[in-house]
Amino acid sequence: MEHRQYAGFWLRLAAQFIDILVMLIIFIMPLGFIYGTDYWLGEQLIYGFWHVILGYVVPVLATIWFWLRYMATPGKMLTKIKVVDAETGNKITIGQAVLRYFAYIPAILPLGLGFLWVGIDKRKQGWHDKLAGTAVVRHTDK
Numbered sequence: 001m002e003h004r005q006y007a008g009f010w011l012r013l014a015a016q017f018i019d020i021l022v023m024l025i026i027f028i029m030p031l032g033f034i035y036g037t038d039y040w041l042g043e044q045l046i047y048g049f050w051h052v053i054l055g056y057v058v059p060v061l062a063t064i065w066f067w068l069r070y071m072a073t074p075g076k077m078l079t080k081i082k083v084v085d086a087e088t089g090n091k092i093t094i095g096q097a098v099l100r101y102f103a104y105i106p107a108i109l110p111l112g113l114g115f116l117w118v119g120i121d122k123r124k125q126g127w128h129d130k131l132a133g134t135a136v137v138r139h140t141d142k
Contacts, residue, residue, distance in 0.1 A: 068092070
């Protein structure tokens with residue numbers, strides 16, 4: 001019988017670090033080659049077309065696509081955790097995925113309190129999970 005176990009703060013943090021590393025290599029490193037040292041040392045918010053596409057648009061779309069297709073980003077896959085509908089345990093909808101992604105904004109603004117909430121919530125949900133009706137779980141056979 002399959003049981004759901006909510007993924008805790010540290011496991012989710014490890015998955016996030018893996019995702020950041022993957023995105024750094026795939027999306028951000030090429031921007032250094034495209035825009036040169038100005039990209040790393042400059043203070044501009046936007047450096048050009050490729051910066052908008054590789055630095056903002058594609059990472060958002062890729063994250064949402066991974067949640068919808070695999071129920072997990074690469075970091076979550078490696079740590080064996082998944083993003084699911086909080087009530088049913090099934091795949092999340094496109095609406096939930098988009099809302100979850102953009103709910104990172106209010107979760108991070110008050111000093112990251114919305115992410116730290118994972119550590120004290122009984123269902124290990126951050127504010128972004130609560131707003132989107134999602135949960136992050138580990139599946140174990142017992």
